[in-house]
Amino acid sequence: MSSTTASATPLPTDAKAPAAAAVRKPVNPRSTKRRRTLAQWGFIAPAVIFMALFFGYPLVRNIVMSFQDYSPSTFFTGEAPFNGLDNWNNVFSDGLFGKALWQTILFTVGSLLGQFTIGLALAVFFTRRFPLNGILRSLILLPWLVPMVVSGIVWRRIFDQDTGVLNSFLDTVGLPGDTPWLTSTSMALISVILVNIWIGIPFNMVILYGGLQEVPKELSEAAALDGASAWRTFRSVTLPMLKPVITVVLVLGFMSTVKILDLVLALTDGGPADSTQTLGTLTYQNSFVQMDFGAGAVVGNILILISAVFAVFYLRVNRNEGK
Amino acid sequence: MTEPSPDGRNGRRSRRTRRIVVPLTVVSAIVAGTVLSGCGQQRDENVYTVMNSSTDESYHRWDGDTLERCSKELGITIEQESVPAAQLMTKALRMASSKSLPDVLQLDASEMPTFAEAGGLIPLKDVGLTTTDIPEGIVNFGSFEGKYYGAARTVNTLALFYNKDTLDKAGLPVPTTWAEMQSTARKLTHGKRYGVALSAGGAEDGVFQFTPFMWSNGGDETKLDSPEVAGALDYWKGLLKDGSLSKSTVNWTQADVNDQFMAGNAAMMINGPWQVETLNAKKGLNWGIAGIPVPEAGDDSVGPLGGGVLTVPNTGDSAREKTAAKIIGCMAGEQEQITYALNSWMVPANTKAAAVWRTKAPELAALAGQVSTARSRTAKVGAQWSSVSLALQSAFQSALTGESSEAALKRAQQQVTSGN
Numbered sequence: 001m002s003s004t005t006a007s008a009t010p011l012p013t014d015a016k017a018p019a020a021a022a023v024r025k026p027v028n029p030r031s032t033k034r035r036r037t038l039a040q041w042g043f044i045a046p047a048v049i050f051m052a053l054f055f056g057y058p059l060v061r062n063i064v065m066s067f068q069d070y071s072p073s074t075f076f077t078g079e080a081p082f083n084g085l086d087n088w089n090n091v092f093s094d095g096l097f098g099k100a101l102w103q104t105i106l107f108t109v110g111s112l113l114g115q116f117t118i119g120l121a122l123a124v125f126f127t128r129r130f131p132l133n134g135i136l137r138s139l140i141l142l143p144w145l146v147p148m149v150v151s152g153i154v155w156r157r158i159f160d161q162d163t164g165v166l167n168s169f170l171d172t173v174g175l176p177g178d179t180p181w182l183t184s185t186s187m188a189l190i191s192v193i194l195v196n197i198w199i200g201i202p203f204n205m206v207i208l209y210g211g212l213q214e215v216p217k218e219l220s221e222a223a224a225l226d227g228a229s230a231w232r233t234f235r236s237v238t239l240p241m242l243k244p245v246i247t248v249v250l251v252l253g254f255m256s257t258v259k260i261l262d263l264v265l266a267l268t269d270g271g272p273a274d275s276t277q278t279l280g281t282l283t284y285q286n287s288f289v290q291m292d293f294g295a296g297a298v299v300g301n302i303l304i305l306i307s308a309v310f311a312v313f314y315l316r317v318n319r320n321e322g323k
Numbered sequence: 324m325t326e327p328s329p330d331g332r333n334g335r336r337s338r339r340t341r342r343i344v345v346p347l348t349v350v351s352a353i354v355a356g357t358v359l360s361g362c363g364q365q366r367d368e369n370v371y372t373v374m375n376s377s378t379d380e381s382y383h384r385w386d387g388d389t390l391e392r393c394s395k396e397l398g399i400t401i402e403q404e405s406v407p408a409a410q411l412m413t414k415a416l417r418m419a420s421s422k423s424l425p426d427v428l429q430l431d432a433s434e435m436p437t438f439a440e441a442g443g444l445i446p447l448k449d450v451g452l453t454t455t456d457i458p459e460g461i462v463n464f465g466s467f468e469g470k471y472y473g474a475a476r477t478v479n480t481l482a483l484f485y486n487k488d489t490l491d492k493a494g495l496p497v498p499t500t501w502a503e504m505q506s507t508a509r510k511l512t513h514g515k516r517y518g519v520a521l522s523a524g525g526a527e528d529g530v531f532q533f534t535p536f537m538w539s540n541g542g543d544e545t546k547l548d549s550p551e552v553a554g555a556l557d558y559w560k561g562l563l564k565d566g567s568l569s570k571s572t573v574n575w576t577q578a579d580v581n582d583q584f585m586a587g588n589a590a591m592m593i594n595g596p597w598q599v600e601t602l603n604a605k606k607g608l609n610w611g612i613a614g615i616p617v618p619e620a621g622d623d624s625v626g627p628l629g630g631g632v633l634t635v636p637n638t639g640d641s642a643r644e645k646t647a648a649k650i651i652g653c654m655a656g657e658q659e660q661i662t663y664a665l666n667s668w669m670v671p672a673n674t675k676a677a678a679v680w681r682t683k684a685p686e687l688a689a690l691a692g693q694v695s696t697a698r699s700r701t702a703k704v705g706a707q708w709s710s711v712s713l714a715l716q717s718a719f720q721s722a723l724t725g726e727s728s729e730a731a732l733k734r735a736q737q738q739v740t741s742g743n
Contacts, residue, residue, distance in 0.1 A: 072441035075419040076637070093741075161571045162515065163588060183570045185724045271525025272573040273720035288413055290709050291437055 059304070066297035074293075087294035096274060096282065097299070104278040107193055108257045114197035115253060116246075119204025124234070126205075127212050137209075144202035152266025155195045156182065159267075182268055185275040192267055192276050196257065204249055211245030212238070244317075251314040255307050279303050370400045371643070371650060374415065375429035375631065376408035381600070385666045393653035401650060412437070415636070419443055424636040426647040427654075432464055432473065432632050432699060433527070436706040439467040445635040446470045450648035456657075461672045464699040465632045467706075473632025474655045477669035480626040480697040481535055482690055483616065484584060484602070485591040487609040489516075497613045501558055504591075504616040508567035511590035518567035520580045520589035523559065525720055528577045530712045531627055532593055533559075533719055534700065535615045538625035544711050545703055547718065548729070548736040554618075556719055556728040563723060573720050584610075595629065596690055599668035612689045626697040630669060670694045707739075714738040 066087055068080040091097050126137050143151065158165050159181035171177025181191045215238055223233040239246075261280035264270060270277040270285070277285075279299055287296025373390060377383045383405055390401045404425060406414050412434050418424045419441075430438055438444055447465075448454075454462045454471055465473035483504075485497055493511060498504035508518025522528045536558060537543075542551035562568035569575075575583070577594055584592040585605050593615065602610055614624045633651045635644050653659065657679075660671040664680050670691055671677045681691055701708045718735035722728045 072416055072437055072443070074441075075416040076442050078420070156574070160574070162517075162569050163571075163583070163586070180570055182574045183572075183724070185721075268574065269525045271716070271720050272724050273525075273726075274717050285713065289713065291412075 062297050062300055062304070066294060066301050068294055070293035070297070072291050083294070087292075087298045091286075091295050091298045096277060099274060100277045100279050100282045100299075103189055103276065104258060104260075104280075106189060107196070107260060107278055108254060110190075110193040111196040111200060111257045112250060112253050114193065115200030115204045116250065118197065119201050119249075120208050122201065122205045123208035123212055124238075126209055137205075140205060141202045143199050144206075146199075148199070148262045149266045151195065151199055152263050155198075156267050159191055183272060185273050188268055188272060188276045192264060195267065196260065196263060199263070200253060200257070204253065207245060207249045208242070211242050214245075215241045247314070247317050251310055251317075254310050258306055259303055370402060371427070371646060372402050372404055372425040373427040373429065373650065373654075374404045374406060374411070374425035376411045376431075377403070377405045377429075378407050382667070385663060389654055389659055389663065392659070393650055396653055397646070397649055399646065415443075416441075419636070422638075424638050426635070426638070426643055427650050428634050428636045429631045430473065430634055432475070432628065432630060433701055433708055433712075435465070435473045435632055435634065436467040436701045436708065438634070438636075439470070439472045440706040443637050444472045445637050445644055446472060447474060447635065447648060447651070450635055450645050452648050452652055456674050457672060458674055458695070460628065460695070460698060463702050464628045467701070473634045474651050475630055475632050475672040476655045476660050477664045477667060477671050478628050478630045478694055478697070479595050479597060479669045480628055480690065480693050481532060481593055481595050481615060482626070482693050483591060483613045484594050484598075485611050485613065486584070486587075487611045489590045490611075497611065498591075498616050499614070500616050500620050501618050505558075505562060505565065505567070508562060508591065509565050512565075512567045515588060517569050517583075517589045518565075519562060519591045519593075520569065520575070520583045521559075521572060521593040522575045522577045522580045523572045523719055523723055524574060524576050524579075525716045526576070527712060529573075529719065530715050531629065531700075532577070533715065534627040535593070535625060538627075538698070539615070539617045539622055543703070544700070544708075544715070546736065547711070547715060547739065548733045553728040553732055556722050556732065558618075559719065560722060560728065573723050596668040596670075596687065599687075612687065614689055614693050623696050624693060626693050628694070628697045628699045711739055 065080070067082055067084065068074075069083045069086070070080045074080045122140065126133060146154075157163075161167060161178065161180050161183050164181070166181065167177040167179060169177075170179065180187050182188050219237050219241070220233050223237050228236070259280050260278055261284055264276055264278055264281050265284070268276045270281045279302065283296050283299040283303065285296075286292050286299060373386075375386060377386045383403070386403055386405075390403055394401045408431065411430065415424065415428055415430075415438065424443075428438075435444070448471060452471075452474060461475055461478060462471055464478065465471055465475055483497070489511060490497065490507075495507050495510060496503075498507045504519070511518040522532045533555070534544075536555035537552050540551045540555045540558075542549055542555055546552070559568070563570065563572070569583075569588075577598075580589070580592050581594055581598045581601060583589045584594070585602065585608060602608060615626055617624045633654060635647045635651065638644065655672070657671075657673055657676045660673050660676040661679055661683070663669070664671045664676070665683060668684075668687065670687075671680050677691065681688065700712075704711050714735035717738075718731040721731040721734075
């Protein structure tokens with residue numbers, strides 16, 4: 001933009017064009033430049049102010065808060081004395097942190113694996129032409145439209161050991177209908193992961209379906225002519241072509257899964273016996289149940305750090321794709 | 324160097340730039356301004372606000388009516404602001420930091436100590452409220468470290484609800500001891516129906532329900548690893564082992580327990596009077612209410628006191644604080660207590676009001692008895708309650724899903740002492 005405006009604006013001088021000067025007054029190149037810089041900053045300013053206010057400030061506050069003794073009285077006195085690494089030590093020495101971290105990893109990996117595989121399978125399935133394709137595809141989007149908390153509450157009912165639909169269904173088809181979906185410490189996390197997979201399938205399917213549309217038909221036709229089986233074609237032609245989309249799906253999926261909170265709260269409240277506690281619920285518990293905002297900030301910062309690592313990874317991959 | 328004198332084109336350009344830059348800057352300024360203006364709200368001189376968690380339509384309406392009567396009586400305008408219960412505390416704290424606290428704040432009694440400890444509340448005696456006619460237990464309920472901060476209008480507690488038809492059909496009396504409750508529950512467990520339902524969920528609901536068992540057995544929240552607490556937990560485990568209590572109990576809130584009872588999936592349940600409105604809405608459900616069974620005949624049934632208390636937040640404006648106390652005096656007045664108690668099925672806090680209420684709601688007599696022995700959760704541990712509660716939840720859930728009560732409670736006690 002800057003180069004075009006500069007060349008498009010010939011600068012008349014007083015001496016050589018006095019007649020013109022009456023109409024066009026001379027211009028100072030410096031002031032033009034200053035104005036242009038100002039204009040550019042004017043465009044950037046709202047974004048910068050917005051980012052600083054709504055992203056920068058909370059982020060910095062959260063980091064600072066994790067080194068402070070931030071209690072309910074802080075809200076009245078405004079005083080939050082720095083206590084060094086006390087909050088960090090407290091969080092790390094609490095056995096619950098390790099447990100929550102491990103469960104967060106299991107939850108994230110499990111959810112992503114399930115969402116992605118099923119999402120991809122469905123996406124491939126829907127690339128074929130068959131009647132009702134469009135309607136079915138929109139129906140599968142339903143879980144995406146349901147608010148997380150509502151899904152949680154509905155699934156809690158479905159999973160109820162005695163009166164839940166799932167167990168009565170299993171009973172009817174002759175399978176053991178007394179599975180303790182949410183009431184056993186060994187099953188609860190698996191059940192929560194299953195619900196999250198159900199919620200995540202539409203997102204994975206839609207993005208991957210879009211990606212599949214971009215893969216040229218000629219390539220798979222050529223592969224077929226060369227005698228490749230359907231599976232071989234998929235593995236050696238479709239998947240590599242789909243790689244950029246896969247990265248997007250997995251990284252975005254990761255970032256929304258790792259910070260899970262609402263679903264767990266609605267389904268199990270972190271229980272039974274902390275068996276579904278994740279870093280997200282731990283932050284919530286520290287900050288809003290125990291009112292220990294310092295400890296909550298510590299766990300929050302760790303979550304931000306984990307997400308930031310993946311965000312950087314995502315940016316790097318994207319940059320390489322661009323080259 | 325010449326003076327900057329805009330020529331036509333450049334002038335147009337700069338005007339155009341200005342046309343863009345100016346609005347953008349204005350927008351940014353407005354955004355920044357709105358964010359900052361949240362920090363210093365002006366109070367309207369004749370309008371007073373009461374913040375509560377009455378987000379349910381009926382509660383909101385009852386409180387609205389009360390405030391209308393009080394507005395008239397005191398010659399001021401009182402407005403109601405309702406926030407979901409789970410967000411009330413954090414919202415109030417945020418308002419404290421922006422110096423925009425309401426004039427009267429209704430807090431859950433278990434949250435009051437945290438707010439009082441932070442220096443957020445004015446002792447009610449300092450602003451002219453007395454504790455005449457309020458039983459000691461209820462004064463303690465609204466007190467923290469010996470100071471009376473919160474006036475209760477009504478209180479609630481837990482009781483044993485039972486299905487009259489089911490018990491009559493089986494020819495069984497309403498149980499009064501643990502042994503009786505266990506055998507009655509076992510006999511009533513049949514098919515899809517469990518003998519008893521209670522909430523052992525991993526939140527305050529579960530802890531609230533555990534306290535009558537822990538306290539009636541002589542246990543205490545200051546020593547979670549005592550044999551009395553373990554005994555109470557073993558009693559719960561026994562019900563589970565008998566099959567009289569559903570394994571889903573660790574996943575149920577008190578509302579879920581009520582749903583199970585109403586659906587006929589439980590013959591008895593531990594629950595509170597706030598469910599009565601829903602219970603009465605179900606036709607053909609013939610329910611009764613009794614005290615919670617005790618370990619041995621003759622023991623006291625000690626239940627937890629629940630409910631909200633009206634407090635005066637520390638706003639630094641003593642004139643307004645005195646008026647706020649008058650608003651509380653009106654809201655917690657004898658007549659208003661009776662009205663509120665009859666609406667919400669809870670028990671008036673004031674002795675005189677409770678006597679009148681007892682004649683008007685005889686079917687809830689058991690509740691009044693239970694309230695007279697009930698005690699507050701925070702009386703002994705104060706603002707520490709949230710830590711104790713978290714440790715206890717985790718412990719009884721571990722025990723109900725397999726671990727031994729002793730081991731689970733020992734860990735809970737360590738967790739509380741280490742301050743995590």
